[in-house]
Amino acid sequence: MAAAFLSNPTLSSSFHDRRLLIRSNPKRSTPCCFGLRSPRCALDTPYEGSISKFPRINVWDPYKRLGIGTDADEEEVWSARNFLLSQYAGQERSAESIEAAFEKLLMTSFRNRKRTKINLKTKLKKKVEESPSWVKNLLSFVEVPPPVIILRRLFLFGFMACWSVMNSAEAGPAFQVALSLGACIFFIHDKNKSLPRAAILGFASLVVGWICGSFLVPLIPSFLLQPTWTLELLTSLVAFVFLFLGCTFLK
Incomplete structure (x- = not known):
């Protein structure tokens, strides 16, 4: 049978052409028995372990x-x-x-x-x-603004206090107190749109702060104070605190 295959030139040339076709097309593979396809490479098989x-x-x-x-x-x-x-x-x-x-x-x-x-x-x-009713009436005059407004006004009056301390050896804090009072009246007027009410609340904050400072400052031990810090300066620092509270939290 092999001799017949080799002796037949048509079959031999057809087989030779088929081998050349398979070699020239590497993507084409010989079909496997039972229709199963084996992996092309060992790396193609997933390893889930x-x-x-x-x-x-x-x-x-x-x-x-x-x-x-x-x-x-x-x-x-x-x-x-x-x-x-x-x-x-x-x-x-x-x-x-x-x-x-x-x-x-x-x-x-x-x-x-x-x-x-x-x-x-x-x-x-x-x-x-x-x-009690008097507490309700007192709280009706108080409001809490946004944190940004509180920080801005705290920075302003803190700057006034630092300016007064730095300038204490040359002059008193009268100019800084006047500027702080004007700023306090302006902020209160901006809220309630009433200039007389704003002026009354601003002056009231200054007076209450000055009175409290006059009573509190003498209680501070002298070794905690600098020689250039006068009674007027320390009282004005307390007044700055009350001016900040008045223009920030009063209606």
Whole structure:
């Protein structure tokens, strides 16, 4: 049979052409029996044994999923989240499970903080309502501005106080006190749009501050004071505090 195959030039040339065609087309492979396809290379076969999966990926409780106690604070939650993400880096499902538990705990902490603030406001409101009438009347003249306004005015009157201390050896703080009084009247007028009321509150803040300073300054031990710090200077520093309080928190 082999002799017949070799003796037949047509079959021999056809077989030779088929071998050349297979060699010239490397992407084409010889079909395997039973229709099974074997891997082209050993690197193509996945090896899942070396990849460790997050064992608590389906745990419902976010505390147990992150491996922390229910009394853990926010810093411990962040630490557990960062540690687990570094351990299971590159695994999308594990990272999503860790981040979902972390976000759930973060939202719970935010709600608890908001609830605590609401409870504090409610308790404070109840205390004000239960307080005597003169306390209610006094609190009706007080308001708390935004933190930015408080910091700006604190900086202004702090600058006036520092200027007075630095200039204490040359002159008294009369000019700085006058500027502070003018600023106090301007800020109060900007709130209530009433110049007479603003002037009365501004002068009242200055007078109360000066009187309190006159009683408090002599109680300060002399070894804590500089030789150039006069009674007038120290009293004006107390007056700056009252002017700041008056223009910031009075209506």
